[in-house]
Amino acid sequence: MNESAKKQPGRPRSAQSHQAILQSTLDLLAQVGYERVSIDAIATHAGVGKTTIYRRYRSKEELVADAIESLREEIEIPETGTLWGDLDCIIESAVKTTLTPLGRQILAMIIGAASSSPQFAQVYWTKYLQPRRQAFHVVIERAKARYEIQAETDSDMVFDLISGIMLYALVFQPSNEPVEVYIRRAIDLILK
Amino acid sequence: MNESAKKQPGRPRSAQSHQAILQSTLDLLAQVGYERVSIDAIATHAGVGKTTIYRRYRSKEELVADAIESLREEIEIPETGTLWGDLDCIIESAVKTTLTPLGRQILAMIIGAASSSPQFAQVYWTKYLQPRRQAFHVVIERAKARYEIQAETDSDMVFDLISGIMLYALVFQPSNEPVEVYIRRAIDLILK
Amino acid sequence: MNESAKKQPGRPRSAQSHQAILQSTLDLLAQVGYERVSIDAIATHAGVGKTTIYRRYRSKEELVADAIESLREEIEIPETGTLWGDLDCIIESAVKTTLTPLGRQILAMIIGAASSSPQFAQVYWTKYLQPRRQAFHVVIERAKARYEIQAETDSDMVFDLISGIMLYALVFQPSNEPVEVYIRRAIDLILK
Amino acid sequence: MNESAKKQPGRPRSAQSHQAILQSTLDLLAQVGYERVSIDAIATHAGVGKTTIYRRYRSKEELVADAIESLREEIEIPETGTLWGDLDCIIESAVKTTLTPLGRQILAMIIGAASSSPQFAQVYWTKYLQPRRQAFHVVIERAKARYEIQAETDSDMVFDLISGIMLYALVFQPSNEPVEVYIRRAIDLILK
DNA sequence: CGGTAAGCGAGACGGTACGTCGCGTCTTAAG
DNA sequence: CTTAAGACGCGACGTACCGTCTCGCTTACCG
Numbered sequence: 001m002n003e004s005a006k007k008q009p010g011r012p013r014s015a016q017s018h019q020a021i022l023q024s025t026l027d028l029l030a031q032v033g034y035e036r037v038s039i040d041a042i043a044t045h046a047g048v049g050k051t052t053i054y055r056r057y058r059s060k061e062e063l064v065a066d067a068i069e070s071l072r073e074e075i076e077i078p079e080t081g082t083l084w085g086d087l088d089c090i091i092e093s094a095v096k097t098t099l100t101p102l103g104r105q106i107l108a109m110i111i112g113a114a115s116s117s118p119q120f121a122q123v124y125w126t127k128y129l130q131p132r133r134q135a136f137h138v139v140i141e142r143a144k145a146r147y148e149i150q151a152e153t154d155s156d157m158v159f160d161l162i163s164g165i166m167l168y169a170l171v172f173q174p175s176n177e178p179v180e181v182y183i184r185r186a187i188d189l190i191l192k
Numbered sequence: 193m194n195e196s197a198k199k200q201p202g203r204p205r206s207a208q209s210h211q212a213i214l215q216s217t218l219d220l221l222a223q224v225g226y227e228r229v230s231i232d233a234i235a236t237h238a239g240v241g242k243t244t245i246y247r248r249y250r251s252k253e254e255l256v257a258d259a260i261e262s263l264r265e266e267i268e269i270p271e272t273g274t275l276w277g278d279l280d281c282i283i284e285s286a287v288k289t290t291l292t293p294l295g296r297q298i299l300a301m302i303i304g305a306a307s308s309s310p311q312f313a314q315v316y317w318t319k320y321l322q323p324r325r326q327a328f329h330v331v332i333e334r335a336k337a338r339y340e341i342q343a344e345t346d347s348d349m350v351f352d353l354i355s356g357i358m359l360y361a362l363v364f365q366p367s368n369e370p371v372e373v374y375i376r377r378a379i380d381l382i383l384k
Numbered sequence: 385m386n387e388s389a390k391k392q393p394g395r396p397r398s399a400q401s402h403q404a405i406l407q408s409t410l411d412l413l414a415q416v417g418y419e420r421v422s423i424d425a426i427a428t429h430a431g432v433g434k435t436t437i438y439r440r441y442r443s444k445e446e447l448v449a450d451a452i453e454s455l456r457e458e459i460e461i462p463e464t465g466t467l468w469g470d471l472d473c474i475i476e477s478a479v480k481t482t483l484t485p486l487g488r489q490i491l492a493m494i495i496g497a498a499s500s501s502p503q504f505a506q507v508y509w510t511k512y513l514q515p516r517r518q519a520f521h522v523v524i525e526r527a528k529a530r531y532e533i534q535a536e537t538d539s540d541m542v543f544d545l546i547s548g549i550m551l552y553a554l555v556f557q558p559s560n561e562p563v564e565v566y567i568r569r570a571i572d573l574i575l576k
Numbered sequence: 577m578n579e580s581a582k583k584q585p586g587r588p589r590s591a592q593s594h595q596a597i598l599q600s601t602l603d604l605l606a607q608v609g610y611e612r613v614s615i616d617a618i619a620t621h622a623g624v625g626k627t628t629i630y631r632r633y634r635s636k637e638e639l640v641a642d643a644i645e646s647l648r649e650e651i652e653i654p655e656t657g658t659l660w661g662d663l664d665c666i667i668e669s670a671v672k673t674t675l676t677p678l679g680r681q682i683l684a685m686i687i688g689a690a691s692s693s694p695q696f697a698q699v700y701w702t703k704y705l706q707p708r709r710q711a712f713h714v715v716i717e718r719a720k721a722r723y724e725i726q727a728e729t730d731s732d733m734v735f736d737l738i739s740g741i742m743l744y745a746l747v748f749q750p751s752n753e754p755v756e757v758y759i760r761r762a763i764d765l766i767l768k
Numbered sequence: 769c770g771g772t773a774a775g776c777g778a779g780a781c782g783g784t785a786c787g788t789c790g791c792g793t794c795t796t797a798a799g
Numbered sequence: 800c801t802t803a804a805g806a807c808g809c810g811a812c813g814t815a816c817c818g819t820c821t822c823g824c825t826t827a828c829c830g
Contacts, residue, residue, distance in 0.1 A: 010779030011821040017781075034304070035227075038811055049782040054813065108304035111363050112226070114296065125364045157381055160366050164356030171303050171359075172317045173310075174352050189349055190382060205801070230790055241803040246792065394774025395826045401776080418688070419611075422816055433777040438818065488690065495747050496610070496684035502749075509748045541765055544750050548740030551747075555687050556701045557694075558736050573733055574766060586805030587795040593807080614785055625808040630787065771830085781820065787812105794807070799800105 013056070020046035021053055025067040030102035034064060034109050061113065065120065068106050072128060073097075077135045083143035083191075090136065091183050098170060099179060107170065133159045149191055161190055205247075212238040213245055217259035222294035226256060226301045253305065257315065260298050264320060265289075269327045275335035275383075282328065283375050290362055291371060299362065325351045341383055353382050397439070404430040405437055409451040414486035418448060418493045445497065449507065452490050456512060457481075461519045467527035467575075474520065475567050482554055483563060491554065517543045533575055545574050589632070596622035597629055601643035606678040610640060610685050637689065641696065644682050648704060649673075653711045659719035659767075666712065667759050674746055675755060683746065709735045725767055737766055 024046035028037045039060060043050045057063040078089035097103055114121035133156060140155035165186045168174065175182045216238035220229045231252055235242045249255040270281035289295055306313035325348060332347035357378045360366070367374045408430035412421045423444060427434045441447040462473035481487055498505035517540060524539035549570045552558065559566045600622035604613045615636060619626045633639040654665035673679055690697035709732060716731035741762045744750065751758045 008779090009777065009823070011781080013780060014821095039813080040811070043782090047782085049784095050813085051783080051815095052781060055780070059813085104303075104306065108300065108306070111296070111303050112300035114300070114363050121363055121365075125366070129364065129366075154381065156366075157378060160360055161353055161357050161378060161382070164358070164360035165353050166356070167359050167363075168352055168356035171306050171313055172321065173313075174317070174321075174348075186349060186353060189346065190353070192384065209802080231792080232790070235803090239803090241801095242792085242805085243794090244802060247801080251792080392774080393772075393828060395776075395828090397775065398826095423818080424816065427777095431777085433775095433779085434818085435778085435820090436776065439775075443818080488687075492684065492688035492690070495680075495687050498680065498684070498747050505747055505749075509750070513748065513750075538765065540750075541762060544744055545737055545741055545762060545765070548742070548744035549737055550740070551743050552736055552740035555690050555697055555743075556705065557697075558701070558705075558732075570733060570737060573730065574737070576768065584805090585797065585803065587807075589806060590795095615787080616785070619808090623808085625810090626787085627789090627809085628807060631806070635787085769830100772828090774826090774828105776823105776825070778822085778824105779820100780822095781818105783817080783819105784815105785817105786815080789810105789812075791809080791811105792807105794805100796804085796806095797802100798804105799802075 014052075017046070017048050017052050018056070021048055021056070021063070022067045022070045024048075025063055026071060026102060029064060029067070029105050030100065033101075034060075034105050037064075039063075061109075061120075064109060065123070068109075069123075069127070075131050075135050077138050079142075083139070083146070083148045086139045086142075087187060088184075090132075090139070091180055091187075094132075094166060095180055095183070098166065104170065107167070129163065136162075153191070158187075158190055162187055206244075209238070209240050209244050210248070213240055213248070213255070214259045214262050216240075217255055218263065218294060221256060221259070221297050222292070226297050226304075229256075231255075253312070256301065257312070261319065267323050267327050269330050271334075275331070275338070275340040278331045278334075279379060280376075282331070283372055283379075286358060287372055287375070290358065296362065299359065321355065328354075345383070350379075350382055354379055398436075401430070401432050401436050402440070405432055405440070405447070406451045406454050408432075409447055410455065410486060413448060413451065413489050414484070417489050418496075421448075423447075445501075445504070448493065449504070453511070459515050459519050461522050463526075467523070467530070467532040470523045470526075471571060472568075474523070475564055475571075478516075478550060479564055479567070482550065488554065491551070513547065520546075537575070542571075542574055546571055590628075593622070593624050593628050594632070597624055597632070597639070598643045598646045600624075601639055602647060602678060605640060605643065605681055606676070609677075610636075610681050613640075615639075637685075637696075640685060641699070644685075645699075645703065651707050651711050653714050655718075659715070659722070659724040662715045662718075663763060664760075666715070667756055667763075670742060671756055671759070674742065680746065683743070705739065712738075729767070734766055738763055 021042065024042045025037070028042055028045060037060070039050055039053055042063070043053055053063060057066065078086045080086050080089065098107070110121050110124050136159040137155045140149070140153060140158065143149050144151050144153065162183070166179075166183060169179050169182055173179075177185075213234065216234045217229070220234055220237060229252070231242060231245060234255070235245055245255060249258065270278045272278050272281065290299070302313050302316050328351040329347045332341070332345060332350065335341050336343050336345065354375070358371075358375060361371050361374055365371075369377075405426065408426045409421070412426055412429060421444070423434060423437060426447070427437055437447060441450065462470045464470050464473065482491070494505050494508050520543045521539045524533070524537060524542065527533050528535050528537065546567070550563075550567060553563050553566055557563075561569075597618065600618045601613070604618055604621060613636070615626055615629055618639070619629055629639060633642065654662045656662050656665065674683070686697050686700050712735045713731045716725070716729060716734065719725050720727050720729065738759070742755075742759060745755050745758055749755075753761075
């Protein structure tokens with residue numbers, strides 16, 4: 001079958017080291033932030049030589065990007081029977097993954113890199129946001145079928161608005177309410 | 193009037209150097225991004241000693257923050273007579289200032305810093321967003337008076353949604369349309 | 385006789401690789417000097433894995449020592465019939481083997497190592513200098529028998545003086561004459 | 577006078593750091609040898625940043641060369657009244673400075689470098705050996721005036737022979753006698 | 769003649785030192 | 800008392816070798 005897979009000579013790269021590197025990267029990233037993580041620190045924390053990191057990644061950016069990649073969990077489409085039940089699931093899940101030190105750092109990095117290397121943000125868009133947008137589409141279609149919302153609602157735009165307000169709330173905390181409540185209010189306004 | 197102004201002895205600080213520093217900071221910020229600007233480079237580019245920078249700012253962050261501050265233009269509340277006329281002005285102005293390399297860098301910086309030092313984002317919120325939110329409030333109130341939109345519309349939440357979708361669009365370019373058109377569609381959805 | 389020689393099982397070590405390693409070591413040693421030779425480079429140049437080198441030698445020092453060992457040619461005692469005929473042969477041979485990039489590197493290495501590990505120089509002394517000293521002794525004894533020089537001449541000391549001046553000339557080039565001429569003048573002075 | 581001397585702007589290089597660097601270099605050089613000294617270690621030992629070293633020297637070689645330079649003491653021409661009195665002074669002084677770990681390391685380095693960059697040995701020759709050769713010339717001339725040795729003796733060649741045998745003795749320890757005694761015997765043979 | 773044990777090439781591994789760069793501070797002389 | 804210049808201590812960067820450790824193969828011998 002995959003005839004090229006097992007052909008390369010020499011000692012194979014250690015999956016264990018690989019995992020340790022990614023985990024340490026995420027740990028330290030959450031602790032001290034992107035700027036202040038040093039490759040040396042990651043290597044030490046992972047019990048690994050710097051070489052082993054640089055063999056896999058050309059730079060801190062690449063390493064961090066892959067570390068973030070690695071923790072992308074499965075998207076599951078909630079099905080509670082009501083629109084707001086589904087939405088609450090989505091909000092909770094999104095808030096949970098984004099409203100952490102690590103989440104903030106990742107977003108900051110993506111936005112920062114987006115300027116110099118747009119494909120970086122593109123990856124995040126393709127791998128992370130796009131699938132959720134589609135899951136959201138399903139939720140909205142179901143709600144339309146139940147006549148909970150108008151048939152002409154543009155689910156993509158609604159998703160983008162929700163993502164936008166979450167990004168915004170994350171950075172600026174525009175309200176004194178808990179984020180979840182604020183988000184729910186916003187969605188309420190969008191969906192009338 | 194300001195009797196204390198001319199009191200301190202010695203050579204006064206050069207306003208010319210000050211300006212050169214800010215301009216160079218913005219130039220290089222737009223060119224290479226926050227991370228890769230070096231104080232040395234700014235000093236050289238501005239024809240100024242590093243001392244002169246560090247006398248005014250304690251760190252790169254402070255310098256960059258002030259440089260960004262310095263280009264904040266006056267907020268003017270548009271008054272075209274119709275809600276959409278006003279909104280178009282607001283959108284155009286916002287897009288114009290944000291959709292540039294410099295704009296992106298600034299946002300990236302704010303979001304990045306927001307994680308480690310929240311007061312950084314707070315400054316941006318207070319000095320930049322808050323006034324615009326208030327201006328937006330005026331525009332919405334006028335529209336309410338003209339019965340263009342419902343009286344119970346929460347102008348702050350609408351503003352946040354718009355800001356959010358702009359932030360989001362800026363980073364992820366979720367659509368193939370020009371940003372302005374996309375934003376306008378979004379606002380349309382919000383205001384029904 | 386050597387009943388243990390052919391007993392060990394498994395694949396025997398490749399004499400071809402062995403030779404390639406030694407040759408590559410000497411080549412690179414002459415090209416870039418002891419410090420800058422890397423085992424990796426030797427392995428690559430010899431078309432051999434690093435393992436194959438480290439199975440034979442514990443360190444770069446050992447490898448280089450053996451490589452040098454390997455090129456030690458037979459000492460032949462010249463017999464031209466006159467003292468100076470013999471001496472000329474000795475000088476020419478010595479100059480020829482020492483006044484090359486490789487020769488210099490080897491000497492440098494020996495002297496360098498002599499400080500940290502005296503047995504290194506001792507090996508060179510025992511294996512290289514001692515036999516020549518004895519050959520020289522024969523030449524001198526013959527000259528004494530021919531009454532060309534005084535009977536009480538200490539051949540060892542003369543040999544050491546000659547070796548010393550050659551070492552010295554090699555490093556410092558104290559004269560504008562060709563080395564051979566300079567050496568001959570020195571010997572002349574020693575033997576009156 | 578020296579019109580160019582005091583013109584350069586900026587903070588002058590710290591003579592104190594300079595001294596600390598040289599001293600630490602010599603200390604560590606004597607302790608662990610050229611190969612095993614690390615710039616980091618020198619910097620730490622000297623209480624100095626690596627930058628400060630690299631601002632002055634491009635490489636370890638350059639640094640070490642200058643450190644060695646720095647400890648060159650004054651040459652004084654002995655005047656005991658007899659040739660052998662003078663010679664004993666010279667021998668003792670030479671042995672004292674060369675027969676130390678540091679002395680050996682220095683010689684090793686010079687010889688090693690001589691191969692790749694001959695001007696390195698040339699410096700040592702010009703700055704160290706040449707002056708001693710001249711001092712030695714004076715000693716020999718005085719002995720000639722006292723009719724202690726033949727008038728046609730070539731003092732340079734004698735000096736070179738002595739230097740050579742010392743270099744040789746230093747590296748190979750060809751005899752069981754103390755070095756001073758061995759050297760004295762050698763000189764005796766040269767001068768008949 | 770097929771098993772077994774060492775050798776082989778390739779190359780990844782945990783380290784150490786390298787030489788460079790940027791930080792924010794300090795020290796000059798010049799204004 | 801500020802300025803331009805630039806040295807300072809520090810610490811991270813990414814590279815190059817070190818000597819060790821797997822890998823999946825030969826390659827020879829021995830039972």
